[in-house]
Amino acid sequence: MSSAAAVSSSDSSRSPSAELLNRFSQPDAGGHFGEYGGVYVPETLMTALQELEATYLAAREEPEFQAELAHHLAEFAGRPTELYYASRLTEHCGGAKIYFKREDLLHTGAHKINNALGQALLARRMGKQRIIAETGAGQHGTATAAVCAKFGLECVIYMGAHDMERQALNVFRMRLMGAEVRGVEAGQKTLKEAVNEAMRDWVTNVRNTHYILGTAYGSHPYPMMVRDFHRVIGREAREQVLAREGRLPDELVACVGGGSNAIGLFFDFLEDPQIAMIGVEAGGLGIRRGEHAARFASGRLGVLQGCKTYLLQDEEGQIEGTHSVSAGLDYAAVGPEHAFYRERGRIQFTYATDDEVLDAFQLCSRLEGIIPALESSHALAHGIKRARELGPDKLLVINLSGRGDKDVEQVAAILRERADRSA
Numbered sequence: 476m477s478s479a480a481a482v483s484s485s486d487s488s489r490s491p492s493a494e495l496l497n498r499f500s501q502p503d504a505g506g507h508f509g510e511y512g513g514v515y516v517p518e519t520l521m522t523a524l525q526e527l528e529a530t531y532l533a534a535r536e537e538p539e540f541q542a543e544l545a546h547h548l549a550e551f552a553g554r555p556t557e558l559y560y561a562s563r564l565t566e567h568c569g570g571a572k573i574y575f576k577r578e579d580l581l582h583t584g585a586h587k588i589n590n591a592l593g594q595a596l597l598a599r600r601m602g603k604q605r606i607i608a609e610t611g612a613g614q615h616g617t618a619t620a621a622v623c624a625k626f627g628l629e630c631v632i633y634m635g636a637h638d639m640e641r642q643a644l645n646v647f648r649m650r651l652m653g654a655e656v657r658g659v660e661a662g663q664k665t666l667k668e669a670v671n672e673a674m675r676d677w678v679t680n681v682r683n684t685h686y687i688l689g690t691a692y693g694s695h696p697y698p699m700m701v702r703d704f705h706r707v708i709g710r711e712a713r714e715q716v717l718a719r720e721g722r723l724p725d726e727l728v729a730c731v732g733g734g735s736n737a738i739g740l741f742f743d744f745l746e747d748p749q750i751a752m753i754g755v756e757a758g759g760l761g762i763r764r765g766e767h768a769a770r771f772a773s774g775r776l777g778v779l780q781g782c783k784t785y786l787l788q789d790e791e792g793q794i795e796g797t798h799s800v801s802a803g804l805d806y807a808a809v810g811p812e813h814a815f816y817r818e819r820g821r822i823q824f825t826y827a828t829d830d831e832v833l834d835a836f837q838l839c840s841r842l843e844g845i846i847p848a849l850e851s852s853h854a855l856a857h858g859i860k861r862a863r864e865l866g867p868d869k870l871l872v873i874n875l876s877g878r879g880d881k882d883v884e885q886v887a888a889i890l891r892e893r894a895d896r897s898a
């Protein structure tokens with residue numbers, strides 16, 4: 476990567492060339508980013524994945540498809556999103572200038588709609604009238620339910636029963652928009668089990684059903700395709716920061732569940748080697764078995780739900796339980812492209828604990844009048860630390876992947892419990 480980066484960095488205002496990205500950032504024919512990724516699904520799904528790949532690759536090259544997607548992103552989702560200067564948080568930290576990329580302002584409250592719209596258009600092209608999806612925090616389910624209502628598609632959302640409790644508001648929103656929400660009672664009753672159920676449904680109904688996977692994960696072509704649909708985040712951020720500051724930022728920070736908002740922001744800066752990129756995972760209660768979801772902190776290489784990547788698993792290869800205050804980061808595996816760039820030293824990873832996240836959630840709300848999602852608060856927690864370490868001449872962009880309305884009741888309950896304990 477370094478030699479390619481040196482070539483493109485001579486003109487910092489230019490987006491990375493298609494040729495360089497093709498050489499370094501596209502998966503191989505088998506869907507691998509280096510050693511990671513691939514296709515690990517039952518035989519019955521191979522045809523559907525091949526059809527999806529062919530449909531997507533054709534659409535990607537078509538100006539009409541890109542124009543239609545851009546139209547819906549603007550009219551329905553509310554793009555472009557602002558690049559916001561967080562002046563009081565900057566002052567509070569006393570270091571780098573902090574900008575937020577405001578994906579929280581998008582319709583349905585998070586970046587997820589970028590991808591849901593793109594895949595719904597592909598489903599229409601393939602003549603598939605029925606949509607299924609999995610959801611953790613409920614954000615992807617909500618985005619999917621919204622686009623299905625908009626395009627008149629049947630919609631079934633799988634969600635862990637535990638997540639349905641944590642995110643009751645989003646369950647109701649999905650139902651209001653006409654989706655059927657199916658609770659999953661297996662295992663830990665969170666995202667992993669919901670993905671299993673969605674896969675099972677897809678195998679059974681593949682002929683008329685498209686699976687709108689919600690993050691840069693799973694079997695090829697999903698990680699590449701979902702990333703591409705979120706690249707608009709970084710493309711806009713790049714233009715906006717250049718317009719505002721006349722230069723590129725020094726660091727980018729994003730939270731990493733499956734990795735879609737992070738790769739969406741990072742991708743168009745990959746070829747600028749001077750820009751540091753940090754992915755923030757869920758540190759939960761700390762890095763002990765079953766108490767976090769920081770795959771790069773203690774995970775190992777394995778295969779889960781269609782993809783070879785870093786996983787939280789025990790010595791026998793059993794998937795470990797995970798914990799995070801945020802349902803959207805509570806997953807045992809991480810997107811394969813992140814594993815690839817980490818190995819190459821291009822993206823660094825760290826984690827934020829639940830306590831740090833709750834502090835950042837409150838601080839951002841109080842100082843900026845913006846209530847961030849608990850997921851995004853992971854990026855904030857680390858960004859706040861970094862801003863303090865960096866000098867005031869530095870620029871930091873934090874991806875505000877979603878808004879925190881969905882989390883308010885949960886945070887209220889946690890704060891009440893804390894107050895009771897300390898009383």
Ligand SMILES: *Cc1c(COP(=O)(O)O)cnc(C)c1O
Nearest residue numbers: 614690732733734735736850877
């Ligand atoms: C789903 C979600 C995430 C985590 O998913 P990624 O694919 O890692 O981006 C982060 N933030 C918000 C607000 C989400 O809804």
